[in-house]
Amino acid sequence: MNLDLGSGVRSAISKITGAGVVDEKAINDLVIELQRALISSDVNVKLVFEITEKIKEKALKEKNHPSITLREKIVKIVYDELVSMLGEKYEPSIQKKKILVFGLNASGKTTTIAKLAKFYLKRGLKTGVIAGDIHRPAAIEQLKQLSEEVKCDFFERGKLDPKALALEGLKTLKDDVVIFDSAGRSAFDDELKKELKDIYNAFNPDETFLVVSADIGQVAGKQAEEFSKTIPVSGVIITKMDGSGKGGGALTSTHSTGSRIAFIGTGEKPDDLEVFDSTKFISRLVGYADLETLLEKVKEVTEEKELTQAIETGAWNYTTFMIQLKSMRKIGPMKKIMQLLGLYDIPEEFMDKSEDKLKKFEAAVSSMTEQERKNPAFVKVKSRQERIARGAGIKPEEMRELVTNFDRVEKMYKGLKKNKGMLKKFGNIDLSKLGGL
Ligand SMILES: Nc1nc2c(ncn2[C@@H]2O[C@H](COP(=O)(O)OP(=O)(O)O)[C@@H](O)[C@H]2O)c(=O)[nH]1
Numbered sequence: 001m002n003l004d005l006g007s008g009v010r011s012a013i014s015k016i017t018g019a020g021v022v023d024e025k026a027i028n029d030l031v032i033e034l035q036r037a038l039i040s041s042d043v044n045v046k047l048v049f050e051i052t053e054k055i056k057e058k059a060l061k062e063k064n065h066p067s068i069t070l071r072e073k074i075v076k077i078v079y080d081e082l083v084s085m086l087g088e089k090y091e092p093s094i095q096k097k098k099i100l101v102f103g104l105n106a107s108g109k110t111t112t113i114a115k116l117a118k119f120y121l122k123r124g125l126k127t128g129v130i131a132g133d134i135h136r137p138a139a140i141e142q143l144k145q146l147s148e149e150v151k152c153d154f155f156e157r158g159k160l161d162p163k164a165l166a167l168e169g170l171k172t173l174k175d176d177v178v179i180f181d182s183a184g185r186s187a188f189d190d191e192l193k194k195e196l197k198d199i200y201n202a203f204n205p206d207e208t209f210l211v212v213s214a215d216i217g218q219v220a221g222k223q224a225e226e227f228s229k230t231i232p233v234s235g236v237i238i239t240k241m242d243g244s245g246k247g248g249g250a251l252t253s254t255h256s257t258g259s260r261i262a263f264i265g266t267g268e269k270p271d272d273l274e275v276f277d278s279t280k281f282i283s284r285l286v287g288y289a290d291l292e293t294l295l296e297k298v299k300e301v302t303e304e305k306e307l308t309q310a311i312e313t314g315a316w317n318y319t320t321f322m323i324q325l326k327s328m329r330k331i332g333p334m335k336k337i338m339q340l341l342g343l344y345d346i347p348e349e350f351m352d353k354s355e356d357k358l359k360k361f362e363a364a365v366s367s368m369t370e371q372e373r374k375n376p377a378f379v380k381v382k383s384r385q386e387r388i389a390r391g392a393g394i395k396p397e398e399m400r401e402l403v404t405n406f407d408r409v410e411k412m413y414k415g416l417k418k419n420k421g422m423l424k425k426f427g428n429i430d431l432s433k434l435g436g437l
């Protein structure tokens with residue numbers, strides 16, 4: 001099964017956001033789906049069970065904050081646990097420095113160096129690269145071409161010994177940022193270890209980046225561990241995140257073996273590099289720009305359900321009324337829909353409420369007490385209306401207008417309820433899809 005991690009995680013979360021009731025079964029469904037998504041992205045099975053066990057425990061035991069729904073709470077728990085699997089955000093220092101890049105053959109070192117050069121150039125630092133892969137004939141030419149493409153300085157001395165090359169390169173290049181492209185091997189052997197140590201001592205880098213391809217999944221962590229026994233690894237760069245189904249394994253194993261992820265490569269072009277930020281990464285994986293948007297989304301879903309319930313039962317209160325007003329504002333020409341349904345007696349004033357009036361209504365509803373919102377009868381009391389209007393900063397007649405409108409809507413839906421056929425017709429319409437009408 002080739003399950004993309006993002007869609008797997010989204011599908012898992014939908015077991016909660018889309019569930020009729022959030023009960024133990026819904027939580028189990030979420031956990032099973034999440035396990036499936038993570039394992040198929042090559043995340044270590046033991047780690048997956050640890051994480052999902054924690055999610056389950058917190059989801060069932062942790063108390064709800066009064067203003068957060070159970071759904072929101074669970075989504076947030078999942079989000080937090082996923083973020084914790086990946087470690088902290090990397091913050092690249094924008095200053096003069098020497099960077100040594102290393103890793104096995106074809107992991108993406110040379111491509112990544114062009115990306116890094118572009119990254120620092122864009123931030124106003126003069127950048128140059130040293131062609132240190134002297135074992136593969138085409139490697140020097142590849143780096144030369146890339147450096148022309150990103151417009152950074154380039155240094156090579158053919159097959160000169162890498163130690164001498166590092167020293168000469170540093171003397172010749174007068175750049176703020178100097179990046180050394182080292183040779184890989186097909187495996188991590190003694191020859192490579194010795195060469196890396198020599199370069200490290202001669203070049204004396206401020207940062208050392210190990211490049212691994214996402215394709216190797218969990219092996220990334222082991223590799224980082226091995227390399228760091230030879231020279232310090234200040235950060236791991238995981239390339240080919242765009243094309244691999246094993247990215248989850250590469251990311252989590254790197255963090256769990258004690259290395260930090262510095263950048264990720266997301267394509268072959270010099271711009272396809274991202275500073276690694278676990279929070280942003282997970283937000284995107286989950287499918288939302290940030291958690292606030294996520295929570296907002298969850299809220300909307302819940303509101304939609306409440307609204308449907310109010311429509312079906314005819315039991316309105318000021319909370320559902322407000323949701324109704326907001327959703328109508330999104331839909332636009334509600335009148336047209338109503339007419340299509342054969343409902344002509346919608347109060348004109350209600351349909352044509354201006355933005356301004358809507359805001360006033362919203363202000364009024366928010367200065368009601370919870371009790372008033374749930375029991376519209378309370379709002380009929382004049383002294384209460386006066387208090388609400390004062391709290392909302394609106395005129396008493398505007399407050400009365402709100403109450404009148406509420407009564408009309410309630411009556412309309414009660415009428416609809418009697419006409420079951422019509423209600424069914426109405427219920428079958430997916431309001432969210434009518435935005436373009
Ligand atoms: N799709 C994709 N391809 C990449 C990425 N990084 C590198 N590559 C490709 O991987 C191959 C090996 O890259 P190269 O930089 O030559 O690896 P090196 O041997 O470690 O220097 C090349 O075909 C690159 O275009 C990436 O982030 N995404």
Ligand SMILES: [Mg+2]
Pocket residue numbers: 109110111133139
């Ligand atoms: Mg190379």
